[in-house]
Amino acid sequence: MTAPLDTAPSGTGIGKAVRRREDQRFLTGRGTYxxxxxxxxxxxxxxxxxxxxxxxxxxxxxxxxxxxxxxxxxxxxxxxxxxxxxxxxxxxxxxxxxxxxxxxxxxxxxxxxxxxxxxxxxxxxxxxxxxxxxxxxxxxxxxxxxxPAVVSTADADAPDQPQVHPNAPNNVCYDWHLGDKAAVDAAFARAAHVTTLDLVNNRLVPNAMExxxxxxxxxxxxxxxxxxxxxxxxxxxxxxxxxxxxxxxxxxxxxxxxxxGGGFGSxxxxxxxxxxxxxxxxxxxxxxxxxxxxxxxxxxDAHGRDHVTRAELALDKDGRFLGLRVATKANMGAYLSTFAPAIPTYLYGTLLAGQYATPAIYVEVKALFTHTVPVDAYRGAGRPEACYLLERIVDVAARETGIDRAELRRRNLIRPEQMPYATPVALTYDSGNFPRILERALELADYKGFAARKAESARRGKLRGLGLCSYIEACGIAPSNVAGALGARAGLYESAEVRFHPTGSVTVFTGTHSHGQSHETTFAQIVAEKLGVPIENVDIVHGDTAKVPMGMGTYGSRSLPVGGSAIVKAVDKVVAKARKIAAHMMEAAEADIEFKDGRFSVAGTDKSVGIADVALTAYVPHNYPLEELEPGLDEKAFYDPKNFTFPNGTQISEVEIDPETGVVEIASFIAVDDFGRIVNPMVVEGQVHGGVVQGIGQALYENCVYDPESGQLVTGSFMDYCMPRADDVPSFTVQTDETSPCTHNPLGVKGCGEAGAIGGSACIMNAVVDALSEHGIRHIDMPATPNRVWQAIQAARVPVAAE
Amino acid sequence: MYAFDIHRPETLGEAARLLSGNEDAKLMAGGQTLIPTLKQRLAQPSDLIDLGQVGDLKGIREEAGGLTIGAMTTHATVQFAPLVKRVIPSLADLAGHIGDAQVRNRGTLGGSIVNNDPAADYPGAVLALGATVRTNKRQIAGDSFFTGMFETALDPGEIVTAVHFPRPDSGRYMKFRNPASRYAIVGVYVAKTGGAVRVAVTGAAACAFRWTAAEQALTRSFTADALESLTVDPSDLNSDLHASAEYRAHLVKVMAKRAVAGMM
Structure with a gap:
């Protein structure tokens, strides 16, 4: 997809790739940090x-x-x-x-x-x-x-370990569960096959630029x-x-x-x-x-991830998923950061259905204190951990049962006609066409041609692997009453104020915050289109409690689904009031007033008035229904989401491994995403690129390591903590599918900020393990560094040598 | 960073005078190791003597068929110099694989070999090419210049002025870089001059070294296969977060074979 650079007035509406308005100041060093x-x-x-x-x-x-x-x-x-x-x-x-x-x-x-x-x-x-x-x-x-100190997630709750806090025996913060244990036990009892997988979701350091x-x-x-x-x-x-x-x-x-300058949750x-x-x-x-x-x-800075998990998947003889059982230990670090307890529970356990119609799921999560930096949400927050677990175990199950991995997914995907679909782990997916996106990704990736590409790599001495990952996330966080019932101590609505100035310009105040997400562009596109004013006449203001009425900020891919919806609500109020004023100005009944492209007109006549003139009248109310309407054109709205949104998609990557050195190179990465309706395709593509690179970072490069004895952070600088760089990744193929818009917010949007990071690490690791499978390797933990890959190959070769 | 006095001498003599008798003074070349060390407060020199203004420490010239490169010549200069590309292209290639563009624009040949970081690239070139290190007092054979981790044969107060690299018939540097720091986890430089072969290894041990068994094998038969039966003893090699000693030992052989294959 090329990024169109159309900035003509006709090209600034919803769906247009408007250039980022904030770049003028950022790229010329005029930002104010x-x-x-x-x-x-x-x-x-x-x-x-x-x-x-x-x-x-x-x-x-x-x-x-x-x-x-x-x-x-x-x-x-x-x-x-x-x-x-x-x-x-x-x-x-x-x-x-x-x-x-x-x-x-x-x-x-x-x-x-x-x-x-x-x-x-x-x-x-x-x-x-x-x-x-x-x-x-x-x-x-x-x-x-x-x-003495304890840093290990796996061992922190052992009885002989140093205690982090006196009121948390065995370092347990909580021991939580979700799902129907009895139903899951029953599913496993009648399973034709059970796949078991132990995996570690490695700790990461967020490393925002600023x-x-x-x-x-x-x-x-x-x-x-x-x-x-x-x-x-x-x-x-x-x-x-x-x-x-x-x-x-x-x-x-x-x-x-x-x-x-960037946050990624931290x-x-x-x-x-x-x-x-x-x-x-x-x-x-x-x-x-x-x-x-x-x-x-x-x-x-609060770190991210750090889970140790045992997962078990029960399948029937045809490969249909019967049940999933998950036991996770999650590291909280030394203290509870602001949202830490919610991440491995309501943003993780609830996502374990993934895109699959698994009828029974039971998850237990033990959150543990250790003598490490607190752990909290990091781009994706719980959902990448769920996706990684699920997509890895599905791949292992495919290998064990001999069912093609795409076919195994196909057999278990929730069908579009099942929407809205209530999962066994407390979420109700409102929309999505998972099979359609899977097939489109397989076609784009030339899945059928993989064997030939693998053979070609083999001729060059390389191991080629293909990784498939079908992810879903719960975003647009969150319906306040649901969040409250689950333990949130705040509401999670968003506010907006749309101030239509007397001579035709508009200032929009949003409670979300932009630190790389391009709100100043995307939100202005929405407002300009809805009000029918040029985008140049719209400014977006955020980040100041003295200016913005209230706000919950930006995280969980919520700014557009929740913040954008609040803006639409406030815009609708502006239009509703302006319609009344226009009716008065044109001496017509309000019911006869139509609004289109910034003009109010009286149906069936040639009488019309522009919204800027209505605004002027609202602020200079000489001829104005003062007894019925307040002067001014400035409206506030609070929007509380009715449900989470469910961005989803399928990513496919191919890697080549040099078996002599263990070096993994990414040959291709394809993402087909359903983000609902797209406001700015260029911004969306950029968000996917960034997310995918962070997923790749976790899979191949990034790893936060503590010394188990001293508790010192071993990877305390960029000399040892490896960030992914531009030359580590290929050009990405990113496509979006807008055929299943969100059903419960006015824009039909789902959010796109985290998607790349949610699927990215699973997608790459599935490709890495696929490449290594010819050595009999079933799983390796992240990051798949050259040393680790080489050691896995060496260990796998030992039995061969002994024969 | 702790406070220090900075000096910017314009001649070698002035630099030597500032350095002599002042144990707490430090020379600064490109500063690519020194400045981060100072910023982390891991060093506290009383005086910093910046060699950046000493003009005769810079430059590359052809000498006795080989190259003489001034100590203050940056990696980027070596990387892009037509003279280096023509006379010892493998050396230009090595310079182009040091750090990143910012490091190559500031870091210098002299700074690299004097610091003698175990993972630095240039020590491999000095050993493989049989270079001679020139100082303000004498000439030191490259083979005896590197004496241990961050240790060299330099006397206190001695300043490296240039390195003379003889021209090999062919050469190749293969680097397996640390993905985070982009230093060498293992770097192997193979150079062939007439019938003689030198194989220098950097990154793998406390200090760059010559892999003499490989040199002998390649002298007998200059093919990658000639290295097949050799093994590298991991017991003296570095082991860290990024690479175990066994992995480094393995990489030494892989990189050496690839260097030889690249010279065929």
């Missing part, structure tokens, strides 16, 4: 972090550091505790199998007596310059008493606080930090998230540093800035 902002009298904070994975603090001597040049203040956990600063809250409560609530240990912004991971916050040094703060931090004497940065500011004359933050959701930060940590009411706390959460700079700005009466260095990001 938090680090670009400097406040008068600003000080700089440096956080002293724990070098130990687990240690008791017997004392902190800051006397020498206080004397260092430029130092204004040093605070420790004791200072924050004295001010009754609260614990960083968790936004989701999960219940155990027995109905009791999860263990929820305190998470102080600065520790008081114990550090629980390398990088835990011990003290903050505030000085005139950042370097002075850093210099002084080295003079702080912390009397650490090192304690490290986290904050400025806290307090105005003593008014008592107003302002926090500038690299956040995906400033209103959520205002709520969490204001209400739970610092006791600042909403009207005295403004949170601004200006241009933000900038959703309320972080300690936000509370520290905001709290300290009042104590010192000066703005305080803190910008992370990359090595701090590795040690303090």
């Amino acid at each position: 938090t680090e670009d902002i400097n406040r008068p009298g600003q000080l700089h904070a440096y956080i002293l972090r724990s070098p130990h994975a687990h240690a008791r603090i017997n004392g902190i001597d800051t006397s020498a550091a206080r004397e260092a040049p430029g130092v204004v203040a040093i605070f420790t956990g004791a200072d924050m505790a004295a001010d009754k600063v609260g614990s960083l809250p968790c936004g989701w409560q999960i219940h155990n199998k027995d109905g009791t609530p999860m263990a929820e240990p305190p998470h102080p912004p600065l520790v008081t007596d114990t550090v629980r991971h390398v990088g835990d916050q011990v003290a903050v040094v505030i000085a005139e310059t950042k370097n002075q703060a850093k210099d002084a931090a080295e003079l702080i004497q912390v009397d650490y008493e090192p304690l 490290p986290r940065a904050y400025i806290g500011e307090y105005e003593p004359s008014t008592g107003d606080y302002t926090l500038y933050t690299t956040s995906q959701n400033p209103h959520v930060i205002r709520l969490l930090m204001g209400a739970f940590v610092l006791s600042i009411p909403e009207h005295k706390l403004r949170v601004v998230a200006p241009d933000v 900038k959703i959460y309320h972080y300690a540093e936000e509370a520290i700079v905001t709290w300290a700005s009042r104590k010192l009466g000066r703005p305080i800035k803190r910008v992370a260095e990359r090595s701090e990001s590795f040690l303090s």
